[in-house]
Amino acid sequence: MSDTTTAGGVPALRITVEDARAAEFAAVPALEFALRITDASGCEVRSVILETQLRIAAARRGYDEASRERLAEVFGPSELWGRSLGSLMWAQTVTHLPAFTGETAALVRVPCTYDFDVAAAKYLHAVRDGEIPLEFLFSGTTFHLDGGALRAARLPWDTEAGFRMPAATWRELMDHYFPGDAWLRLGRDMFDRLHAYRTRNALPGWDDVVESLLKAGAVDGR
Secondary structure (H helix, E strand, O other), rough: OOOOOOOOOOOOOOEEEEEEEEEOOOOOOEEEEEEEEEEEOOOOEEEEEEEEEEEEHHHHHOHHHHHHHHHHHHHHHHHHHHHHHEEEEEEEEEEEEOEOOOEEEEEEEEOOOOOOHHHHHHHHHHOOEEEEEEEEEEEEEEEEEOOOOOEEEOOOOOOOOEEEEEHHHHHHHHHHHHOOOOOOOOOOOHHHHHHHHHHHOOOOOOOHHHHHHHHHHOOOOO
């Protein structure tokens, strides 16, 4: 939660995160975080350019043994977590807020990827229950009227908010877009070799390719 107090006709924005839900009518998987923005200064705010850095505060929750095993690729062996368990960058967004006085609401839309080369995606996939502790770090510019003149002011550096998102929120979003599936990114040469292996062996799907290679103990498709 952020709570800034200022004087001299400058907005004093207080931002809280109230909810997280799947974005409707999105071309790609995305979550929307509902913000409540209040201004105690009484200024007539004409617009706000709100920059949001979203981080996963991984150290702010506990993990069972199964979760620790799944997170080893992100943070290393659990015996090293005292040094390696830290926050993860998830997203950076810019949101434009229209004019308001006193209070307004906004949605911050965050695209979600199933790319397991991205640390945040690895983490969100690995944590199956409980809540995901999130940090919202805000910056940006407010434009407001002061004595009839339009003024601009930067948000204070410590404008931030916390939110604990149910782990199920991300998983349900992925299940909606990729029911029963997961994704791996391959180099083109590797894909060509796997495709040739699939064709030579008349395998009907990619699951069959991977299953065949696992059973054979092969890794290069030859």
